[in-house]
Amino acid sequence: xxxxxxxxxxxxxxxxxxxxxxxxxxxxxxxxxxxxxxxxxxxxxxxxxxxxxxxxxxxxxxxxxxxxxxxxxxxxxxxxxxxxxxxxxxxxxxxxxxxxxxxxxxxxxxxxxxxxxxxxxxxxxxxxxxxxxxxxxxxxxxxxxxxxxxxxxxxxxxxxxxxxxxxxxxxxxxxxxxxxxxxxxxxxxxxxxxxxxxxxxxxxxxxxxxxxxxxxxxxxxxxxxxxxxxxxxxxxxxxxxxxxxxxxxxxxxxxxxxxxxxxxxxxxxxxxxxxxxxxxxxxxxxxxxxxxxxxxxxxxxxxxxxxxxxxxxxxxxxxxxxxxxxxxxxxxxxxxxxxxxxxxxxxxxxxxxxxxxxxxxxxxxxxxxxxxxxxxxxxxxxxxxxxxxxxxxxxxxxxxxxxxxxxxxxxxxxxxxxx
Amino acid sequence: xxxxxxxxxxxxxxxxxxxxxxxxxxxxxxxxxxxxxxxxxxxxxxxxxxxxxxxxxxxxxxxxxxxxxxxxxxxxxxxxxxxxxxxxxxxxxxxxxxxxxxxxxxxxxxxxxxxxxxxxxxxxxxxxxxxxxxxxxxxxxxxxxxxxxxx
Numbered sequence: 001x002x003x004x005x006x007x008x009x010x011x012x013x014x015x016x017x018x019x020x021x022x023x024x025x026x027x028x029x030x031x032x033x034x035x036x037x038x039x040x041x042x043x044x045x046x047x048x049x050x051x052x053x054x055x056x057x058x059x060x061x062x063x064x065x066x067x068x069x070x071x072x073x074x075x076x077x078x079x080x081x082x083x084x085x086x087x088x089x090x091x092x093x094x095x096x097x098x099x100x101x102x103x104x105x106x107x108x109x110x111x112x113x114x115x116x117x118x119x120x121x122x123x124x125x126x127x128x129x130x131x132x133x134x135x136x137x138x139x140x141x142x143x144x145x146x147x148x149x150x151x152x153x154x155x156x157x158x159x160x161x162x163x164x165x166x167x168x169x170x171x172x173x174x175x176x177x178x179x180x181x182x183x184x185x186x187x188x189x190x191x192x193x194x195x196x197x198x199x200x201x202x203x204x205x206x207x208x209x210x211x212x213x214x215x216x217x218x219x220x221x222x223x224x225x226x227x228x229x230x231x232x233x234x235x236x237x238x239x240x241x242x243x244x245x246x247x248x249x250x251x252x253x254x255x256x257x258x259x260x261x262x263x264x265x266x267x268x269x270x271x272x273x274x275x276x277x278x279x280x281x282x283x284x285x286x287x288x289x290x291x292x293x294x295x296x297x298x299x300x301x302x303x304x305x306x307x308x309x310x311x312x313x314x315x316x317x318x319x320x321x322x323x324x325x326x327x328x329x330x331x332x333x334x335x336x337x338x339x340x341x342x343x344x345x346x347x348x349x350x351x352x353x354x355x356x357x358x359x360x361x362x363x364x365x366x367x368x369x370x371x372x373x374x375x376x377x378x379x380x381x382x383x384x385x386x387x388x389x390x391x392x393x394x395x396x397x398x399x400x401x402x403x404x405x406x407x408x409x410x411x412x413x414x415x416x417x418x419x
Numbered sequence: 420x421x422x423x424x425x426x427x428x429x430x431x432x433x434x435x436x437x438x439x440x441x442x443x444x445x446x447x448x449x450x451x452x453x454x455x456x457x458x459x460x461x462x463x464x465x466x467x468x469x470x471x472x473x474x475x476x477x478x479x480x481x482x483x484x485x486x487x488x489x490x491x492x493x494x495x496x497x498x499x500x501x502x503x504x505x506x507x508x509x510x511x512x513x514x515x516x517x518x519x520x521x522x523x524x525x526x527x528x529x530x531x532x533x534x535x536x537x538x539x540x541x542x543x544x545x546x547x548x549x550x551x552x553x554x555x556x557x558x559x560x561x562x563x564x565x566x567x568x569x570x
Contacts, residue, residue, distance in 0.1 A: 033421065354437070356484035358459050358548065359428075366424045375460050388460035388482050417420065418433065418485070 016313050022398050024049040035368025038403045043188050043216060043347050043394035044372050045238045052242060055301040059294045067293055068267060082293050085300025092303045093233065094224040095250055099282035103296050106247035107215040108138040110234030113249055113286065114211055115142035117259040118180060125151040128177045132194065133159040133384060134187040137377040139213050159384060163190035163339040167198070174206055181210045185217035189376040189392065190339030191347030200229055209255065215239055219396070220318060220345045222311045225250055237295060242302030246295035256282055263288040314397050318346040321395045325404045334415050338390050346395035355418045357389040367410040426538030428485065435489035440496050445478040450562050454555030456547055461487050465555040473502050484548050486539065491552030493532055503560050510553045517549045
């Protein structure tokens with residue numbers, strides 16, 4: 001191990017109290033089928049710290065009211081909590097204004113929102129959208145749905161055997177018809193961290209906006225949207241220790257102001273007559289109807305929690321676990337790791353020659369180990385590697401090397417039974 | 420191994436997974452269907468040679484988990500020689516056992532070798548794995564050319 005890395009790890013262990021962190025997550029004490037829970041399905045959803053659970057209880061027991069326009073005490077309180085959360089998110093990703101933070105149901109809705117308003121406001125027959133070969137279905141299908149109405153072309157950046165995008169091929173795809181580049185920051189099935197800075201820089205040389213799917217990045221990488229200069233960024237609350245059903249779309253103010261609204265309804269208007277409606281300012285223009293108030297506030301608490309530990313510290317810890325898991329799993333000769341990008345986040349996909357991922361998942365479940373098996377909503381990735389599915393272990397703030405050992409032990413037992 | 424897990428992955432199932440019977444393409448098949456389980460990406464082709472309403476020969480090919488492969492393997496051994504009606508009746512009973520509708524041990528044992536799949540009832544997410552080959556066989560009888568889905 002390089003000297004520099006050692007130094008990093010030493011620093012990490014000094015400031016990063018794993019026992020304290022584990023104690024913050026009540027579910028980690030659960031006993032599953034007689035075994036301690038070994039939760040390694042964090043790319044699907046993360047567990048929630050007590051402070052987030054408490055926030056939801058507190059909201060529903062003492063703060064619940066509908067927000068905006070209410071003149072009574074509770075409405076003003078709920079509005080303040082809701083808007084405070086927006087400011088926390090703005091600070092967390094360093095947006096230039098809270099007007100650029102739009103609450104959605106999650107990453108999927110955020111991407112669909114952009115697809116919808118681009119379809120209404122920008123896209124014409126013959127236009128092209130670029131995505132990558134490692135997109136989650138949620139960054140493929142919204143664009144395909146537009147194809148039912150318009151003749152737009154979806155162009156796909158190919159990926160190599162290691163699970164990295166082929167940058168030269170990306171350059172070949174850009175042309176004057178390209179209206180948007182929509183790519184995943186971190187792949188949920190391969191763990192690849194894409195060179196988004198380079199992609200954005202290249203796109204902006206041709207004045208093409210970039211949407212980043214940050215569903216698997218927000219909880220692992222410090223994101224500064226102004227430094228990145230991405231035009232749009234989408235993420236979900238539940239992948240960063242927050243509640244389900246709440247997510248964020250970040251968008252540059254200028255672009256969002258120029259684009260048409262998404263859904264119509266309450267909150268997104270400033271004046272309505274039967275003849276004409278004037279739309280509200282940002283961010284409300286894109287938040288029709290009563291928002292998911294409680295979960296938005298819960299997400300704010302989750303962001304506070306992550307900030308209190310420090311996203312850099314979390315990344316260091318997770319990278320240490322990822323390195324250890326990669327080394328340990330590489331020593332099992334029957335196992336093959338899928339996704340060997342140079343820069344990876346804490347996701348390991350693996351396959352066996354003779355054991356199907358579904359059997360792996362069921363077997364490990366009886367060891368108390370929760371992993372994900374299947375195509376991970378990335379069927380084109382599975383096709384690329386000519387496999388039906390993989391088993392995937394994904395790590396978070398509270399995982400330990402001991403849990404990696406439990407996984408390895410479980411896999412060895414599995415091989416014994418099946419081979 | 421845990422008792423429930425042992426019940427699911429009985430030795431017979433593990434054996435059939437490793438050495439599936441009738442695992443080949445049937446060249447002179449007059450019935451064929453493709454099965455697909457979108458949940459896990461399993462794909463299974465079933466080939467049947469039907470003569471005078473009877474299953475003269477049957478085979479399968481594809482990729483899948485131990486449960487789906489062993490189920491296809493045992494199904495192909497069990498239905499050979501049966502009439503289409505008898506095979507369909509067997510599937511009905513098999514389905515009732517793996518979904519837990521039939522729990523009477525005597526009735527389960529009437530399935531013969533297929534009784535090893537009774538443990539699937541404890542794993543609702545795996546019922547589709549155990550029934551994929553059977554659904555595909557039924558589709559082949561009807562000679563549906565399109566892919567059958569378990570969804």
